Amino acid sequence: MRERPVSRLTRRGLLKGAGAASTGALLAGCMGNGANEETTTDETEQSETTTESETDETTTEETQNGYAVSMSPAGTVEFDAVPENVFAVFPQYADMVTALGHGDALNSVYVPEMTGTTLNHYAHHLDGVSFEWDGLDDPLSNSFSKEQLYALDSDVHLADPAWATTQDNWDGADVEEIGSQVAPWFGNFYSGTRAQPPEGYDDYEYYDLWTLFGKVADVFRERERYEALAEVHTNLVSTIRDQLPPKEERPSAVRVTLAADGQSFYTYHLNKPGYWLADTRPLGANDAFADEDWQSLWGTVDYETMLEADPDVILHLWGLTPSYSMADTRSKLENHSSGSQLKAVENDRVHAAGMRYQGPIMNLFQLEMGAKQLYPDVFGEWPRYEDGDPYPEIPENEWLFDRNRVADIVAGRGE
Structure with a gap:
């Protein structure tokens, strides 16, 4: 040692x-x-x-x-x-x-x-x-x-x-x-x-x-x-977990990144240990790839595998970063013969996610974002994210955490 x-x-x-x-x-x-x-x-x-x-x-x-x-x-x-x-x-x-x-x-x-x-x-x-x-x-x-x-x-x-x-x-x-x-x-x-x-x-x-x-x-x-x-953060996680529906009533979801050629997906688990999953694990969604063993926390799948899993919700990693275009991603899925058959595509539930390399500020917003994307009936609708825009505006009465409190803490106003 x-x-x-x-x-x-x-x-x-x-x-x-x-x-x-x-x-x-x-x-x-x-x-x-x-x-x-x-x-x-x-x-x-x-x-x-x-x-x-x-x-x-x-x-x-x-x-x-x-x-x-x-x-x-x-x-x-x-x-x-x-x-x-x-x-x-x-x-x-x-x-x-x-x-x-x-x-x-x-x-x-x-x-x-x-x-x-x-x-x-x-x-x-x-x-x-x-x-x-x-x-x-x-x-x-x-x-x-x-x-x-x-x-x-x-x-x-x-x-x-x-x-x-x-x-x-x-x-x-x-x-x-x-x-x-x-x-x-x-x-x-x-x-x-x-x-x-x-x-x-x-x-x-x-x-x-x-x-x-x-x-x-x-x-x-x-x-x-x-x-x-x-x-x-403690209060936010408690708020989310206290209102989660029973496991059998939760949506199936995947966290993926569409490859540049539009023909395959990089895939990630939702509920495994590790701080890279700190924004999905507390949300408790049913991971459509939970049984997949990639010998790591990421893998690659083709459209056939995605169709077999057919998740209710697709969370597109890096979608809120300037490195990917959600408009292009949605277009590729909608115009692909197999992608267009995915339940999440048909129901307009392909959502922009953030990044795994998250610290506290990203984690707070990404927890709120994921909660709304997965459970809109519980936590309020998630506004569609437009490429290049900031995190969407959400009415104050639908916030899952107090932005003003966070801003005061970070800015040193009476923490």
Whole structure:
């Protein structure tokens, strides 16, 4: 079992002195470069009553020269000040730091235009909240490189060191070098799908989305802001689960992405463990592909398989991002000889979904969105999403959570 030395963060510059994946593949769900998504055998089911809403207890410890925060697989990381220059790979961390009021500290995120535009589709409804993405580096645009991390000279890397060892031209020594010469790592990737981490990380721990968010909040010393947002989330999940119809009366649904050629679908489970499913699992829909074993949480199916499943509702992943056109998707389905026969297509229940790389802001809106798409008779009709528009306007009396409360928390108005 690998030992985890205590990492240390000082102000930017004080640690100096010693010495890719394509957009299409990532959007489809194939992480590549060692990011194995095979689920562990003891984590393939989760009770429907299990909630991810419980407020995480603080993981911060005061030290002689600052404070320390613990999270697997980074271990205990010491800070002498709140990070002011922050590296991130996946969008959930951009969402988290924005929710904590530190979005302007980010120097990078995967596909900044996609991440930033999508996050702002939601933040459009939060007064005083926005994410300025223009000018951010893309850490995966030209492979994941040590040179970029040295150049960015960050105060913390919100990325999983275990994941980093799986990238091209990286190994454990490279990860340790960056952690000691630039800034520590603080991220957890494999909880996204409860996947098996790389060799050497036998003590890897899995977290749900809001526990992970709580640990990031402790890095930024924003415990009160986190707890306030976690309360909103807890109430939202309770509101949804208290009103769900009996399982036998719930719709069948699939979460898919139509392939670029329009001839097949990337498919994802709805109710398996992992924070990538934090917006579908609490909704409890009947997964039309629940019995499919793809040896991962995503697979591919053709139209024949889709027709056999014939779900009541199709949730099109990435549909609310600028990376896909829902108008084109619907047109391809409607004009395909088999696609046009799908129940969801005939009944106009092909809906735009968000992204799996969700943080707290996205998660709140995507839970509400999914609840309305799956259970319009219970939670109110979902307005049709138009390409390029923000998250649709919903009458205040049909909100499932209070946008004004969230905006006040994120903007620092009396959290």
